[in-house]
Amino acid sequence: VQRLTIEDGKFRIITDEGETSARAVIISSGASPKLMNIEGEDKFIGKGISFCATCDGALYKDKVVAVIGGGDAAVEEALYLTKFASKVFIVHRRDKLRATKILQERAFNNPKIEFVWRHVPKKVLGEQVVEGLEVESRVDGSTKVLNVSGIFVYIGLIPNTDFIAIDGLGRDDKGFIITDAEMRTNISGLFAAGDVRSKLLRQVSTAVGDGANAAFAAEKYLHGEG
Template sequence: MKQYDVIIIGGGPAGLSAGIYAARANLSAVLMEMGMTGGLAASTEMIENYPGFENGIGGPELAMQMEKQARRFGLEMVYAYVSGVEKQGDDFIVSADEQNYRARAVIFAAGAKPRYLGVPGEKEFHGRGVSYCATCDGAFFRDKVVAVVGGGDAAVEEALFLTKFASKVYVIHRRDQLRATKYVQKKAQENDKIQFVLNSVVKQINGSELVRSVTVEDVLTGSQSELPVDGVFIYVGHEPSTSMIAHLVERDEQGYVITDEQMRTSCPGLFAAGDVRHKTLRQVVTAVADGAIAAVEVEKYLSQREQ
């Protein structure tokens, strides 16, 4: 069984930042990621509010640069699906792809996954017109009509991205005002391809082989109508990927891990960083900060164990 000072679970900005700091501190560290590094940031076309990039930087490019930096400091990376984390004495056993790894500390940075609408047709047409990633799938909808469901920054930013391909983009939001920042809203309102459908919710996604329309209900009147669309992109929030450590740590009612300012959880030696953590702001910049703090605190924790 391979042994490490720290195992980092998750290769998004929080995990990569933790990896950079852990490797620089000369800890034996491995980062485990089941997909591509970068997390949700890597599926964002353009990140405009990360400091240091006057004209913004593409999400995939930022993720790639973070990974290169981590590798340069000697961080080991394993692409595997982590299926379990268990405490064994003072150490942890992490199970990934039918192998076990031992670590004296764990930084849990597994991020969050898109929340589903839970309406008829959503599961049936997933991959056949229903998507949760405009950057991944937008090019399939060239000269087609699509709907974006949601009113936050992610929804409106991805609607703007989709205008590069689609002939028309509906933005469907349950309230009378968007939740996105004023800057992002202004950009969307100035785009002729975007049409807002406010005070409305999607009740059903319709089609045969592929998506052909969405049934929309006006929340004020209860009346329903059908919008002909070829694709539906859903951005109604995220759910933290914390189930595998639920038996070890304290979580809030939404499943986010509760930590202190040192990223320490209720389980000694287990730290949490990024979108899995209970906090007020979930952005790349806060994820990176979380990861750095977690790695520094792991170093302190391991030093104290040796005394």
């Protein structure tokens, strides 16, 4: 989908294969991981830079990896990576984690995890694959290199909503679409489900539930019941 608008009381959906219209639309376009926006990142995505530890963690058996971030996702995935990696650096820009207390305790007590506090990624090093990560201190600007084979990035998500051209659509401060419990937005006939929606937990299980609720609510709407 390239563009979603409202014209003459109906939704107009423009795709790379043509156009169509609808009385109701469910937006389930998901979200994309935020990038580090540093030198070497584009070159090594899929060649040592990953956004999914459960997908790629087993590739780093007995290797050293770095996790970027300090929230629940970062710490949870770092803990998962300790099943395979010989060592896991957690690089965090602050001096304390944002993750829940129980995750923090598990990470602090895991001998395979080492924290790199008050540092941010600066440059990805390597020839064909990742061979290291240069990080910069937020305290004095000094740099150092972490000799890692993999970098897992968990610094947030960006909702995939660039194609939506509907004025007044309710969104939160990060751009995620606001809905009620039945996945209804503030625009009549427009629903949202999954990671694109403003919510606490973003997992496959919650997205599936959102989708079921949205489909049911959209059907009710089309039959004049919602």
